[in-house]
Amino acid sequence: MSEILLRRHKPFLAFWLARVCTASAFQIMTVAIGWHIYQLTGDVFDLGLVGLVEFLPRVLFMLHTGHVADRYDRRRVAALCQSVQGVVALALVIASAGHAVTREMIFVMAFLLGSARAFEMPSTQALLPNLVPPALFPRAVAASASAMQAATIAAPAFGGLLFAFGELWVYAPTALLYAIACLLSLSLPARGQPPQKGRASMESLLAGIHFIRSRRDVFGAISLDMFAVLLGGATALLPVFARDILDTGPWGLGLLRSAPAAGALLMSFWLSRFPIERQVGRVMLASVALFGVTTIAFGLSTSFWFSLAVLVVLGAADMVSMVIRGAFVQLETPDEMRGRVSAVNGLFIGASNQLGEFESGVTAAWLGTVPAVVIGGVGTLVVSGLWLKLFPTLAQRDRLHAEPPADPQDEARPA
Template sequence: MPNHGKLLLRQQKPFIAFWLARVCTASGFQMLTVAIGWHMYQLTGNVLDLGLVGLVEFLPRVLFMLHTGHVADRFDRRMVAALCQAGQALIALSLALGSSSGDISREMIFVLAFCLGTARAFEIPATQALLPSLVPAALFPAAVAASASAMQTATIAAPALGGFLYALGSIWVYAPTTLIYAVACALMLSLPARQTALNKQPATLKSLMAGIQYIRSRRDIFGAISLDLFAVLLGGATALLPVFAKDILLTGPWGLGLLRSAPAVGALLMSFWLARYPIQRQVGRTMFTAVGVFGVATIAFGLSTSFWFSLLVLVVLGAADMISMVIRGAFVQLHTPDEMRGRVSAVNGLFIGASNQLGEFESGLTAHWFGTVQAVVLGGVGTLLVTGVWIKLFPTLAQRDTLEKTAAEQAADDAQSRP
């Protein structure tokens, strides 16, 4: 079996620059998020403000969803991503200057959080749609896994680094973050310019809605995206980890930190494996099995009273989620025409963001109604039920053997694209 990971690194220099840019951007965002949250709490001492910061950061993804995808399809994606990274560098610089002068206020943080969310709302579809143009189709699944490893690496290391630097003073987080974003911008600009034809359609309602309509017209793509939405919505237990750490597993803040890191560790290890040995056959069955394992792991975590067993289960949960994410991400991108990838990625990104945000709300609500353990167990059972229902609703997705388009699908797309 060929080593796709080494082949990817050896043959695709642009991908290396892309991967490093993703590491920088993800690390910068994680460090900035930690610093902004702590800074806000120091200013106001109000936990509600912490929730509002997260909401303000997420709001632009909803407000600008249709426009972000259109921008990614109409303009050079590397330029769009680079401008967004430059914008995030300016946000970090503003916080650094404000920290040095002592002029940061609650309202200023809210405004900058909204600007940060806006920059990320335009950056994410552009970078997701950019990746397929950097590597051959045969290496694309490995590229998705390797790209995901950048996010997981940042998720594990960057928050701790941000917290350590903040202990030295807030400017010691904001200033390095500015530099990190600047490096990401330079790396993105080093990528080759877009070679495929740009979408020249004006920003009409029809063109803006094209991503949603395309997903609705492709049952397997709709099935893959909606499976993630409902599985994560029901199975996510992240919001309840502090309760498990303190009241059930009887550990302290250090234990909570390990519990939060465990899924990312599992995801990172699995992303390394998938980059080296990408899944090439029985992709539908593998994806649904991974979602099922995610549900079982959620149930096991909910029932566990052992800290170390809970930690192990969360590692398995993160690894299973990574398998599903890589297959789904590669499948959606490979089955979407290049001129549509930005708009489809924007819709997909909204689904993922909504599943995470609403999943935390769902977990808190069911925990309030039924109890913490019962809420997590019910969520895992719900994930298993969704998996079974989706297998029945989307049989061709469940039975899919490879990620590439079949001859019939290619012929249908060619016929649809003819004038």
Template sequence: MTSQPLLLRHHRPFVAFWFARIFTASAFQMLTVAIGWNLYQLTGNVMDLGWVGLIEFAPRLLFMLHTGHVADRYDRRRVAALCQSLQAMIALILAISSASDHITREMIFILAFVLGAARSFEMPATQALLPSIVPVELFPRAVAAAQAAQQSATIVAPAFGGLLYAFGSVWVYGPSVALYLIAALLMSTLPARQLPLNKGKATLDSLLAGIRFIRSRPDVLGAISLDLFAVLLGGATALLPVFAKDILLTGPWGLGMLRSAPAVGALLMSLWLARFPVERKVGRVMFTAVGLFGVATIAFGLSTSFWFSMAVLVVLGAADMISMVIRASFVQLETPDEMRGRVSAVNGLFIGASNQLGEFESGATAHWLGTVPAVVLGGVGTLVVTGLWIKLFPGLANRDRMVEEHKTL
């Protein structure tokens, strides 16, 4: 079988794509650490951390139908590069504002919305690019390898961002600008699409095609909706600044370590899946992974030890990676190239809801019930959803192979 290193050596476009993912993920993770700590220092209000997640998610909901159409109609390389350049401008504005001591809560909220909009258009274009630059038989491995790149950056960048923040937030925002620009340059070097682009106008029927397609595939619908509700309830990343400062009694460096911990587990699991992809009993494996995610969330909420919290976050990240790789393979391999952008946009909405909207849910619940009860209750909710989805989607739960019916794209 082709291993991950062989994939990287013999597919030059994928190598450029792989490094672009590293730089984009690094820049975003550094921004996340800086914005979260910066905002909590400014206001001391845990609810503001939840609002940032909601504000960043809002563009995905507002522009969902159009982001997919753009990815299917225009050059996906240029769409992705343009979005990364816009994110570089956002980081530059934050750097200048921080250096001049003019950064405010309202400014952070506005820039979070623009950042969310840029990422909303970038995600479907980037996701739809991958199947066109690697052979079908290598696609599940490519998904895992691409995630390994992203998780590698997610491990290093938050900790590095936390260390740099000790010298001032501008030291985090500044390097993010360069990383985004490098990613945009690499993305622009990818080969143009060989298949014709969708040149049709953005009618309501074409915009809704992605939603109809997902509804027609019960396994895909079950997989992405499971991620939506399970991670939405179990997501606790928005509360990491509170855990770091008030419960685990650490500082920006500790916050960076906590944000990196899930990525350590995700990286190790993605490397394993790139070498040994899930080939049998994929439904059972995915549901088990989501259940483990819920258990790890509960353990993290109850922990008062920094190192135990780090350990359960590693487990949480590994479990989430299994679910993500299976879900991503479902979506991309069952979708024709001419509508991958629209389907990826809908999938991106589910991913965004489970992450950014989950951050708002965690912040709001923590505001009402307290930080620890909010996280524990979310983990319990994840377990309940897992059991319910097994009943609602028995075909997915009993699915044996991931791509057994997909010989062509």
């Protein structure tokens, strides 16, 4: 079905390619910045701080990012954000050429990168439902995720390899990728919500939060992901595992970063052909529990190849939860509110990733790297069990959305 989407829906193809470029660029930047700052300071706490700095803009600008996505042309908002990220990459290119990159500069660049992504995410998420027919949307979510994961497999390994030749060589390609993504975003057709008139009000800014609070199953789905990955995320500590525990270098770090994406890519291919249509609540909770188990296994591993295999399973489990949550939230949200709801959802996602990196860095600094990862995996298992009790209707949910009403013209047609 993903092949049909890419072949028959040209706007979706442009969207798909833009996601490939932005995912590749961001993954390369993540590997480079993480290794770069650890090389400069050798302090595991700084790895956590980078995640915190990238996450802060999502909190500071959350209400405004969603309102911008619903008020202005989402294509232009996405393109502008991609341009800003390209400028960040260029700044690092210039600084690297002059050997002027410092710890403080990396934090500033991380904040700018996080700010641009904070505005980009609600706009791109709200664009997708307008590019494909509603009946194909769950499959489009999986196909879109496969694009990002395919890029994520190659990009971190490529970034780690390039870093071995020097910082300049790893930052330059990201600027080009962001430029291509910008052009592709601008090529998308103008569809979806009309521009909203009038000044922003507090009621308008808070509409996304009120909507999610009024939909208990939606709130349960996105908060499950936030708390589970917040506790179980260990990606910020991969430079420590690569250098100090698994005894490898930048190329090994790139492979470790790519492994979850490999599992996620395989799972997204499966879900694009065989979407989960029944017992979606229990499947999502089971996938989160599996995420916790694999996190524990990774933390205890001292074998590079076993760690890679475990991370592949971890990525596959995370993809199941992500596709179910992404399709469910978008299908439950009216188009005129998708930007604001996506902004709140983006905050949850950011908390489970960037804030989770900070939590991992702090815990590792206090308790040690391996105990921090193992405790986080146990915490993820506890969260999946608690959500089974706290959100029983979510656990018992059978389908992503209600069946659409039958078309009277279809009923009138002879068999």
